[in-house]
Amino acid sequence: MGIEVIRIGQRLVRDDRVTTHVALVSRAFGAEKIFMTEVNPEIKDTLAKINKTWGGDFAVEFIDKWKPIVKKKKEENFKIIHLTMYGESINEIQEQLQKEENLLVVVGAEKVPREIYELADFNVGVGNQPHSEISALAILLDRIQKGEQFEKSFPNAERKIMPTKNGKNVQVKETRD
Numbered sequence: 689m690g691i692e693v694i695r696i697g698q699r700l701v702r703d704d705r706v707t708t709h710v711a712l713v714s715r716a717f718g719a720e721k722i723f724m725t726e727v728n729p730e731i732k733d734t735l736a737k738i739n740k741t742w743g744g745d746f747a748v749e750f751i752d753k754w755k756p757i758v759k760k761k762k763e764e765n766f767k768i769i770h771l772t773m774y775g776e777s778i779n780e781i782q783e784q785l786q787k788e789e790n791l792l793v794v795v796g797a798e799k800v801p802r803e804i805y806e807l808a809d810f811n812v813g814v815g816n817q818p819h820s821e822i823s824a825l826a827i828l829l830d831r832i833q834k835g836e837q838f839e840k841s842f843p844n845a846e847r848k849i850m851p852t853k854n855g856k857n858v859q860v861k862e863t864r865d
Contacts, residue, residue: 690790691829692761694723696754696800703797704728709822710795711735715746717829718837719793723751743845758792758807766790767809770800771824775811782831785810793828795821 693714695707707724708731714722715738724731732748739746751757758768767788785791794804805811814824829837842848850857 689788689833690766691719691793691832692721692723692766692791693719693793693795693825694751694754694757695727696725696794696796696804704731706797706820706822707731708734710825711746711748712738713822713826713829714793715739715744716837717826718833718840719746719829721747721749723749723754723757725751725754741846743842743848745843754794755803755807758794758804761790761792762807764790766792768792768794768807769810769812769828770794770804770808771796771814771821771828772800772805772811773813773816773818775813777816778812778814778828778831781810781812785812785832786834791832793825795825797821 693710695710704727707727711722711724711731712735715735727750729750732750735746735748762768767785767790769785769791771793794800794808796804812828814827846861848859848861850859
């Protein structure tokens with residue numbers, strides 16, 4: 689399954705941290721790439737450092753306009769999932785989403801354009817109360833992958849957390865200079 693995420697918009701200053709967390713959740717929960725509009729360029733550097741330390745090759749691509757990406761992904765047979773409080777319940781459609789091969793998840797910031805609702809193959813609601821787009825993305829990605837994303841290995845990691853009942857166990861790869 690190929691999963692990518694597109695973050696549309698950003699409320700200036702306030703959303704640098706939120707957008708960074710959308711990218712971190714995307715990476716940790718199994719997405720391969722995130723497209724971003726209107727963002728702080730430092731976010732790309734942060735994700736590159738995360739990849740270097742914790743492994744993987746999660747990609748960040750800055751874009752000027754969201755619509756060409758969404759249309760291109762539709763042409764490539766991606767199913768477009770728009771996360772919104774007003775969509776179909778995740779509980780009702782998660783099994784259908786699990787069957788899809790390639791997904792582009794749309795995560796908005798402020799009010800998203802009406803056109804997103806129309807372009808999306810699925811408008812998905814995670815809960816029916818106001819909440820964070822970060823939590824909605826995490827729940828959606830977890831439900832789609834049935835928790836299997838946590839078994840994924842991140843290649844070339846300098847550090848790896850080893851599950852333990854008590855304390856911290858971090859495996860650090862020795863580097864030779």
